[in-house]
Each structure stands twice: as structure tokens, then as C-alpha cells.
Amino acid sequence: xxxxxxxxxxxxxxxxxxxxxxxxxxxxxxxxxxxxxxxxxxxxxxxxxxxxxxxxxxxxxxxxxxxxxxxxxxxxxxxxxxxxxxxxxxxxxxxxxxxxxxxxxxxxxxxxxxxxxxxxxxxxxxxxxxxxxxxxxxxxxxxxxxxxxxxxxxxxxxxxxxxxxxxxxxxxxxxxxxxxxxxxxxxxxxxxxxxxxxxxxxxxxxxxxxxxxxxxxxxxxxxxxxxxxxxxxxxxxxxxxxxxxxxxxxxxxxxxxxxxxxxxxxxxxxxxxxxxxxxxxxxxxxxx
Numbered sequence: 528x529x530x531x532x533x534x535x536x537x538x539x540x541x542x543x544x545x546x547x548x549x550x551x552x553x554x555x556x557x558x559x560x561x562x563x564x565x566x567x568x569x570x571x572x573x574x575x576x577x578x579x580x581x582x583x584x585x586x587x588x589x590x591x592x593x594x595x596x597x598x599x600x601x602x603x604x605x606x607x608x609x610x611x612x613x614x615x616x617x618x619x620x621x622x623x624x625x626x627x628x629x630x631x632x633x634x635x636x637x638x639x640x641x642x643x644x645x646x647x648x649x650x651x652x653x654x655x656x657x658x659x660x661x662x663x664x665x666x667x668x669x670x671x672x673x674x675x676x677x678x679x680x681x682x683x684x685x686x687x688x689x690x691x692x693x694x695x696x697x698x699x700x701x702x703x704x705x706x707x708x709x710x711x712x713x714x715x716x717x718x719x720x721x722x723x724x725x726x727x728x729x730x731x732x733x734x735x736x737x738x739x740x741x742x743x744x745x746x747x748x749x750x751x752x753x754x755x756x757x758x759x760x761x762x763x764x765x766x767x768x769x770x771x772x773x774x775x776x777x778x779x780x781x782x783x784x785x786x787x788x789x790x791x792x793x794x795x796x797x798x799x800x801x802x803x804x805x806x807x808x809x810x811x812x813x814x815x
Contacts, residue, residue: 530609531664531673533657534600536592536623537567538616538794540762541654545787549661552604554597556623556794557590567793576793577765577801586695587797591623598630601641610640610670614657614677616794617725618645642674644681647725650795651760651787652686652807658758658787683809685750686721687730689739691766691802693717718743719799723814727798740769743806744776751781752811759783764791764803773804783808 534552535541546553555566560579565571567589580587604611613631615624624645631641646653656677663673693715716739718731730746733739751759759777763770767790774788791803 530607531668531670532604532609532611533661533664533673534604534611534613535653535657536615536794537792538621538623538649539614539654539657540650540789540792540795541657542787542789543568545658549658549665551657551661552600554592554600554623556592556621558793558797559588559590561585565793571793573765573790573792573796576796580796581765581801587793589794589797591621591626594626594630597627598634601627601630601634601639605634605639605641611642612660612664612670612673612677613641613643614646614653614660615643616649616653617647617721619647619725620649620727640670642670644674644677645725646677646684647681647723648684648686648721649725649727650686650688650791650805650807651762651789652684652721654789655758655760655787655807655809656680656684680809682723682813683811684721684807685810685814686719686805686807687743687746687750688719688762688799688803688805689733689743690717690719690799691736691804692800695798695800718746720815740773740804743804744773744780747777747806747808748780750810750812750815751783751808754781754783754808756784757809758785758787760805760807761786761788762791762803762805762807763788764796764799765801766804769804773806777806 618624720730
């Protein structure tokens with residue numbers, strides 16, 4: 528039976544141990560601090576990224592993986608005749624999907640079997656889709672079966688994030704200075720989600736950290752369906768203690784079959800800043 532290999536990018540926020548255990552290949556996004564360039568998760572650790580982010584006054588820039596590196600990985604992984612299912616960060620947030628699709632078409636013309644999928648997701652929402660694909664591949668599913676399953680799951684993935692600061696929304700030009708000043712005075716903690724087009728939008732604005740976490744859990748409770756049969760993800764941006772508390776609350780309130788916890792890497796963390804907490808899961812209600 529032809530082997531199927533799963534490839535993703537560093538925006539998926541899957542822990543390294545999980546990627547290695549499931550045989551998932553990772554293409555690192557590019558992170559630039561001033562004149563310094565790094566590969567997310569390769570020569571820039573998450574801890575070092577948040578240290579630089581907290582101490583610096585300039586917002587780092589992110590870019591898609593180097594084209595030459597993507598092509599190299601595709602060629603190496605298909606050299607033995609394996610099929611690839613490549614699952615990327617939402618095309619609404621990055622050009623990575625389009626680049627990989629172009630390269631895949633060139634290699635498919637030479638006989639390679641490569642399927643590039645737009646996750647319309649990011650962070651651990653993307654990660655849960657990647658993990659599901661990897662587990663199917665390990666159980667012997669074909670590339671076609673995996674792609675079909677992803678098409679079913681993608682519209683069901685919910686991403687609910689709360690921010691601790693709006694500083695990085697201001698730096699990234701996503702809110703005005705007036706909105707930032709007012710939000711800071713009122714201690715506003717935006718709740719974000721990713722819509723069906725794969726774009727990050729504000730879902731609600733809640734005052735205070737404790738209240739925003741309570742609101743997050745309330746929203747999860749409204750949308751999470753059949754938790755005893757699914758994996759739920761908890762993601763954080765440099766706030767592991769709060770993430771641990773959130774994991775326990777998710778476990779006690781919803782009792783999912785599995786909980787995966789991960790720290791948000793530089794690709795998405797650049798735009799939201801330290802202190803983010805999030806819960807990702809599937810829902811019969813679709814995205815929201």
C-alpha cells in the first residue's frame with residue numbers, strides 16, 4: 528500500500544513531540560526581527576520569540592516558508608513514491624497555501640502525488656486537522672480518503688481566542704489608536720474567532736481577564752458538541768499557568784476524549800501578543 532505522509536507549516540502550533548510521534552513534517556514560517564531572520568521553531572524557539580516580543584518596540588514580520596525549502600521537502604518525501612497531504616494555514620491569512628499549490632502542480636506533472644489543502648484555520652485549530660490526517664495515514668487511509676475527511680472537518684473547526692492586551696492589534700494596524708486607548712482604559716479583552724473564509728474577526732469584547740475567561744468557557748459550552756468523542760485543543764501565548772488552569776476547567780466541564788495543550792508559536796503570536804488563551808474544537812453548528 529502506498530504510504531501517505533502529512534506536511535504542515537509552523538502556524539499549526541502542534542507540539543514537537545506530537546509531530547515527531549505522528550511523523551508530521553513541518554515547514555517553518557519566516558520571522559524577521561529588524562535585520563535578523565529566523566525560521567519559526569527551528570532557529571527561533573518560542574521562548575526566545577516571546578522574550579524578544581516583550582522587550583522590543585518593533586513588531587516582527589512574518590513570511591511564508593522559503594520556496595526552495597518547500598520544494599526540497601516535497602521532493603524528498605515523494606522520492607520513495609509516497610503520497611503527500613499538505614495542510615496549510617488559512618489562505619485568508621497567508622500566501623503559503625498558494626505557493627505550495629503551485630509547486631505541487633509542477634511536481635504532479637512529473638508523477639508525484641501531492642494534495643495541498645487550505646485549512647481555513649490557524650494555530651491549534653489547524654493543528655487538530657493535521658493530527659487527524661496523520662492518524663488516518665498511520666491507520667492506512669489513502670490520500671483521497673484523508674482529503675475527503677478534511678473537507679468534512681474544516682467547516683466544523685471552531686477557534687475561540689481571548690487576548691490579554693490589544694497592544695499588538697494596534698501595532699499590526701488592526702485597530703486605531705483611539706480604539707486602543709479606549710480599550711486599555713476600559714480593560715477590554717477581545718474575543719476572536721476564525722470565520723468560514725479563514726479570517727480572524729472579533730467576536731466579542733469583554734472587560735477584565737477573569738470575565739473574559741469565563742465568557743470563553745461559556746461560549747465553548749454553547750458550541751462544543753459530542754466532546755466525549757473528540758480532541759479539544761487549548762493554546763496559549765506565553766502564559767502556561769493560566770493555560771493549565773484552563774485545561775482543568777475544560778476537562779471538568781466538558782470531559783473531552785483528549786486534550787492537547789500547545790504554546791502559540793511566532794507565526795500567529797506576532798499578531799496577538801503574549802497572554803492569549805484559546806480553545807479549539809469541532810462543532811455540529813459549524814464555525815462561529
